[in-house]
Amino acid sequence: MTRKWLIKDGTFAVLHQEQTVIRGYMLIEGDRITYIGQERPEGVEGAETFDGKGLLFLPGLINTHGHAAMSLLRGYGDDMVLQEWLQQKMWPMEAKFTGEDVRWGTALSVIEMLKSGTTTFLDMYDHMDQVASVVEQSGIRAVLTRGVIGLCPPEEQQRKLDEAVLFARNWHGKANGRITTMMSPHAPYTCPPDYIEKIVQAAHDLDLPLHTHMSETLAEVEQNVRDYGVRPAQHLLNLGLFSRPSLLAHAVHLTDEEIAMLAEHRVAVSHNPGSNLKLASGVARVPELLRAGVTVSLGTDGAASNNNLDMFEEIRLAALIHKGVTGDPTAIPAAEALRMGTEYGAKSLFLDETGVLAAGMKADFIALNLKQAHFLPKTDYISHAVYSAAGQDVEHVWVDGKQVVKSRECLTLDEEKILFEAQRAFEGLLAR
Template sequence: MSILIKNGRVIYGESLEIMDADVYVEGNKIVKVGKGLKESADVVIDAKGKVISPGFINTHTHLAMTLFRGLADDLPLMEWLQNHIWPLERKLTPKDIYWGSLLGALEMIKSGTTTFVDMYFHMDEVANAVNEAGLRAYLTYGVVDLSSEEKAESEIKEALRTLKFIQKLNSDRIEFIFGPHAPYTCSPGFLRRIRELADEHGKMVTIHVSETKTEVEQIKEQYGKSPVELLDEIGFLRDDVIIAHGVWLSEKDISILKKRGVTVAHNPASNMKLASGVMPLRELLEAGVNVSLATDGDASNNNLDMLEEMKLAALLHKVHTLDPTIANAYTVFKMATQNGAKALKLNTGVIKEGALADLVIIDFNKPHLRPIHNIISHLVYSANGSDVETTIVNGKILMLDREVLSFDEEKVLDKAQKVAEDLLSR
């Protein structure tokens, strides 16, 4: 399939140059970017008055938690998890996960996310939903051992089963990655085994690290070192690791993360909502650590809108440091695109010849996006997910003129509502 997007304003290359240009897509790649392209195409899209942007990359979420949106708000993390979320999760069935994941996929498509990293359970159902929706995803079954050898064996068996299931899908959009939940739920020996399995199968790893002050204090009391120091000591940290949150990081932690090439997935909305703290973004960026952007799950955000997440990231760090130059629009936009692609070693996150065709078209013919002085600034500070008009992943149009093409939107909305209501009554 070929697509020609004409008359748009293109955010081109790593430098985010704004060009008045056309974009020609053939198969799953961007083939040409330039003015007045004459190539014939199966689909021609007129993007006059619109911006052609790289799709957004959400490097940490829990997709099926869409079913918990609006439940147990305004609580501290551990109370939220132990007293509300975990009891509900024990009631979830595989089909619940499927419909919750489709709802999350719908939300992502309609707000311009083209790639995401997901940690949850019943991940074969998440994979089925993603396969149907057409998004690009890195999926992990979140393993925990709680210092139990029996639990460890069971969890590893399920992770490997999920890996095989995803491999059998034979999709160039869906990858399995390993996902130990966190150092406070996984013993050092278990974490070493996961590291070995990741190496054996050539897969990446993602893990929650230093999300709360209490977590860090707990690990220090138990092991005499920070979570990052503990992970480094056991040889866990490499450039194929994405740590989620990284709120409570010391200067030594940051130095280790830089040395090992680890990416930190920043979740500003979730960190603020759960009062977890403020990630040391200035220090991470100054050290040269790759920082990507993420929403976390719908239960702690409460949406998957990466455009909104960019604004929150920029504003949070300005007010926290009392420095308006921190987290400028260009830095944050790269966190949501290029840095996520770098973390995943993925040839996307930019619009240029040869890159994967993961694109979104954003309608700037709206009062809150005019006058147009600075497109990147508008995307970070003025736009929201509903401004996304068209979403393209791997060269396939998933949404055109706000109409989702890959599945029945109304059916998903209706079914997810019924599943959520049934869940609460169990």
């Protein structure tokens, strides 16, 4: 029998234009929200109730770009020039990653994400069967993709592509539909053009969206112009990438023409403000992208360049830095920043049943503990969630109608064991 339960006396961030917050009731049946409103719904006499008093319910946060296993390298090399950081720190360690390492690194990240209110994340990495298995067990929702780098001989390129196709085919729709998949050439500067075309063709064959890094740094844009005579967006357009639903990570360095091109082809952008600042990549033109009608969502990137996976921080950064940099205090208001971390996140991942608190949607939502000094007075809860909150304010989390975090404890994963194993995996990498 489908479980039916009612949250009463809650404050719900519905983010409607005219009314951002509703005080009242939310009904959940199985994996879906079936009612949300000020009045008690009809026909719920027998339903279990949950006391929502003192809690702010938000749609679960959606992290649209990351490499979960990289949390194993958190704090291993900071404040360095990008190429030194990659060449001296990240790549030598990542080359040693086994499936086990990816398992524990991903599990460490999933615990952090769930406990800080993320209910859906995109992951682009390697050893993706391990990632999928952690996702399945943890109860989180995820869009998974084997990111492929094509700077290798053709046979190895083909092997990676076959692996990516097999993974995408095996796992798409699994875990009660919580897992979907994409295809991912790593970036225009790490994949030769003909390889990108093959990956696009595979995405067509599988009917899957595409994800890639683009224009994160000025240097890679300049290289693209040198190597191919055009900037990255035109290059990807020429290779057919935008003929599929696509999501670009970063997109920091864009011209007006590129912004118009992304809007025209309905290409979504994952804005990663924390990572872009920390690696000194620059500040993406988010207000212009939004104005052009591009769907802009938020990602943490890997924990090695962030260094946490707290989406509240990305939401706040998105709301703050574009004001400071453009000089316009109305750039990206609070509600818009929260939509970037929720509704626009779902759109960016081509998921149409999460990211919003509304009847008919999947029951992916979180509850913040409002009985804290930094949430007073009771003025504007959306402002509080965006400008005052941190991941640690998340008290409870539900995904697909199931509670996965209760009173700040993760119910689905063994936190103590995972913290221990993640540390051990890091020590193993150092020792090898």
